[in-house]
Amino acid sequence: MSLISEMRRGGQGYLLSAPALIMFTCLLLVPLALTLILSFNVFDYEVGVKSDSYTLANYGEVLTDSYFYEIFLRTFWISALVTLLCVVIGVPEAYILSRMGTPWRSIFLILILTPLLISVVVRAFGWSLLLGADGLINQGIQALGGQPIKMLYTPFAVIIALVHVMLPFMIIPVWTSLQKLDPAAEQAALSLGATQAKVMRLVVLPQIMPGMLSGTLIVFGLSASSFAIPGLLGGRRLKMVATVVYDQYLSELNWPMGATIAVALLLVNLLVMLSWNRMVEGRYKKTLGE
Amino acid sequence: MSKNGPLALSFHALVVVFMMAPLVVVCLVAFTPENTLSLPTSGFSLRWFRAIFERADFIDSFYNSLILAFVAATLATLIAVPAALAITRHQFPGRNFLNGLFLSPIIIPHLVLGVALLRLFALMGVNGSFFWLTLAHVVIITPYVLRLVIAAAIGIDRAAEQAAESLGASRFTLFRQITLPMILPGVAGGWLLAFINSFDEVTLSIFVTSPSTQTLPVRMYVYATESIDPMMAAVSALVIALTAVTMIVLDRVYGLDRVLVGKH
Numbered sequence: 336m337s338l339i340s341e342m343r344r345g346g347q348g349y350l351l352s353a354p355a356l357i358m359f360t361c362l363l364l365v366p367l368a369l370t371l372i373l374s375f376n377v378f379d380y381e382v383g384v385k386s387d388s389y390t391l392a393n394y395g396e397v398l399t400d401s402y403f404y405e406i407f408l409r410t411f412w413i414s415a416l417v418t419l420l421c422v423v424i425g426v427p428e429a430y431i432l433s434r435m436g437t438p439w440r441s442i443f444l445i446l447i448l449t450p451l452l453i454s455v456v457v458r459a460f461g462w463s464l465l466l467g468a469d470g471l472i473n474q475g476i477q478a479l480g481g482q483p484i485k486m487l488y489t490p491f492a493v494i495i496a497l498v499h500v501m502l503p504f505m506i507i508p509v510w511t512s513l514q515k516l517d518p519a520a521e522q523a524a525l526s527l528g529a530t531q532a533k534v535m536r537l538v539v540l541p542q543i544m545p546g547m548l549s550g551t552l553i554v555f556g557l558s559a560s561s562f563a564i565p566g567l568l569g570g571r572r573l574k575m576v577a578t579v580v581y582d583q584y585l586s587e588l589n590w591p592m593g594a595t596i597a598v599a600l601l602l603v604n605l606l607v608m609l610s611w612n613r614m615v616e617g618r619y620k621k622t623l624g625e
Numbered sequence: 626m627s628k629n630g631p632l633a634l635s636f637h638a639l640v641v642v643f644m645m646a647p648l649v650v651v652c653l654v655a656f657t658p659e660n661t662l663s664l665p666t667s668g669f670s671l672r673w674f675r676a677i678f679e680r681a682d683f684i685d686s687f688y689n690s691l692i693l694a695f696v697a698a699t700l701a702t703l704i705a706v707p708a709a710l711a712i713t714r715h716q717f718p719g720r721n722f723l724n725g726l727f728l729s730p731i732i733i734p735h736l737v738l739g740v741a742l743l744r745l746f747a748l749m750g751v752n753g754s755f756f757w758l759t760l761a762h763v764v765i766i767t768p769y770v771l772r773l774v775i776a777a778a779i780g781i782d783r784a785a786e787q788a789a790e791s792l793g794a795s796r797f798t799l800f801r802q803i804t805l806p807m808i809l810p811g812v813a814g815g816w817l818l819a820f821i822n823s824f825d826e827v828t829l830s831i832f833v834t835s836p837s838t839q840t841l842p843v844r845m846y847v848y849a850t851e852s853i854d855p856m857m858a859a860v861s862a863l864v865i866a867l868t869a870v871t872m873i874v875l876d877r878v879y880g881l882d883r884v885l886v887g888k889h
Contacts (some may be wrong), residue, residue, distance in 0.1 A: 338718055345717020351707035352723050355767065358704055362764045366741035367733075373744055424640060433639045434628045441882055443637070447644050447886045453868050454825040456845045461647025463853070464662055471650060471664065472883055488810055499647065502640075507885065560734030562828040567849055577736045577828070584740055584832065593691040594744070597737045604734070 341565050374594035384590055387526065392596035403579070403596065407603070410576040413490060414558035417497045421554045424498070425505030426547060432540075433513040444510070451503040459567040462496040463487060465569070488570035496564045498609070502555060505550035512546030546613050552608050559604055648865060655862035657855050673859035684858060685837075693755070693840060694823040697762035698770075705767050710804070711775035728772070730765045738765065738867045739832035744866040746833055753835025761833055762823045769822055770815030773879070777811025778804075814879025821871055 342349075354394045374393055377385040397403045432444055450458060465471050466486040473483040486492050516539065562577035571574065574582075576596060583593030629637070650664075658670035675685055705727075711717075712724050727788050730738065742761050746752035781804075783818050805812075827842035834843055841864070849857055875881055 336719050341716075341718050345715055345720075348711040348715030348720065349723065351711035351715070355704040355708040355727055356723065358760070358764060358767075360784040362742065362745070362760055363726075363730065363738070366738070366745040369744045369748070370737070370741040407704050427633075427636060427789065431629050431633045434633075445881055445885070446641060449872060449881075450644055450648060451885070452821050452872060453648065453863055454827065454845075456849065457651060457840045457864050458647055458828055459844075460849055460861055461651045463849075464650050465647060468663070470662075472847045499644065502644065503885075513824070534881055556732070556734070560736050562736050562831075563846060566846070577734075580736060580740060581831070590744070593740060598735065608699070617679050
């Protein structure tokens with residue numbers, strides 16, 4: 336069947352998706368294209384955006400200026416560490432949850448996942464109460480006779496709050512892939528004399544690899560572009576990419592530079608995701624092929 | 626009976642405490658009688674809840690968020706339901722592209738969408754307008770409705786629809802009498818999930834709101850960067866309470882575990 340007649344036959348499908356398509360074209364594709372164009376525009380502090388002159392200087396500055404370079408580097412090591420912590424905490428937790436009895440399993444699953452639905456501003460505020468200079472943790476330390484520790488406005492505060500926000504995004508996919516694991520496979524391996532560690536490595540781990548991979552991608556992507564957490568817990572000094580974009584747009588008013596950083600963030604994010612995906616997928620296929 | 630050892634259970638307890646701690650602390654501090662952020666040691670007080678009602682800007686923002694979330698979730702449902710039916714019921718070139726496009730706001734950082742929409746709205750001269758803010762929210766919450774409606778539409782038995790069709794039901798009657806009732810849990814669950822996500826959204830909204838259209842999370846964010854007093858805890862406690870109520874409703878109509886982990 337030719338493409339034209341296929342399209343004609345699918346007429347009703349197009350009709351039904353038309354409202355959404357119009358909405359997404361006007362408010363997603365067009366603005367993204369405009370931002371890409373904006374990132375090549377010249378900016379002048381006197382006259383603002385010069386939308387008829389184009390340059391690569393914004394990208395050059397992001398790549399060479401040590402200020403931007405450092406912020407990208409910081410954003411990526413913080414996101415990588417958050418991702419690692421989410422794997423280390425989330426994967427065992429999902430496994431423990433899956434081994435629980437019926438009432439407890441759903442109760443704890445909901446308890447651990449529901450913070451996901453509570454505004455991130457509220458959660459960041461909660462952590463600032465705990466980690467502040469005279470916050471509850473420092474009050475506890477002082478009550479025990481210790482010296483207060485500076486935690487708020489340090490990478491520590493940003494990382495711990497990001498782990499709190501991202502953990503559900505790791506637990507959900509790992510949990511979903513654990514649901515597909517046949518408990519009989521574990522028992523069979525155990526009854527054949529495999530140690531618990533060996534069962535983990537050879538039976539459980541390969542099964543949850545796809546879930547872990549998608550969790551890693553989501554957590555890394557969301558951490559690298561997170562705004563409210565570094566904004567509230569990182570303070571004025573500890574900038575991440577998203578807070579710098581905010582500064583460029585709303586205080587420096589240098590929109591082309593802000594657009595450049597936003598586009599760079601989107602590109603680096605996609606690049607990391609694609610290469611990580613390829614790398615892990617390759618290894619995963621190899622393991623299955625053996 | 627649990628199959629987990631004591632070591633696993635203590636690890637689990639630590640994770641639960643970690644996840645709950647900031648929320649519990651916010652709710653406790655909201656009841657402090659003191660002027661500073663502290664746990665209510667000398668008794669509980671509602672003074673900081675009363676303080677919210679003296680702040681007209683917070684009240685306005687709360688209503689803004691409520692109306693915004695209600696309208697945006699409704700519009701998102703109105704465009705997502707037909708799109709979900711198109712994707713599940715019809716074969717046409719570009720179907721996968723449309724599916725990917727409609728789900729993409731989940732993957733594209735809200736920060737990037739926020740600055741992109743700021744540029745568009747500034748060029749159109751409509752930045753800060755409530756109408757365009759609502760449409761911006763529709764785009765970012767549509768994927769949540771779409772996912773749940775697609776899941777519901779795949780699961781239903783099509784024999785009833787075919788029977789109605791062969792008995793001469795019109796397309797609209799068919800949808801209203803047969804299809805809609807069957808996908809209703811997915812539609813209602815999707816609407817609620819979209820509502821919560823719109824109500825909570827801060828990163829995109831901060832770029833495209835003006836002082837008069839500021840949503841509650843944006844107001845809270847700006848307030849928290851400038852000053853911190855127990856009123857912030859009281860507002861947060863109210864947000865937590867509101868979210869909890871919505872979640873209970875969501876659990877009743879669709880099943881919270883189904884929404885969160887996508888079990889069918």
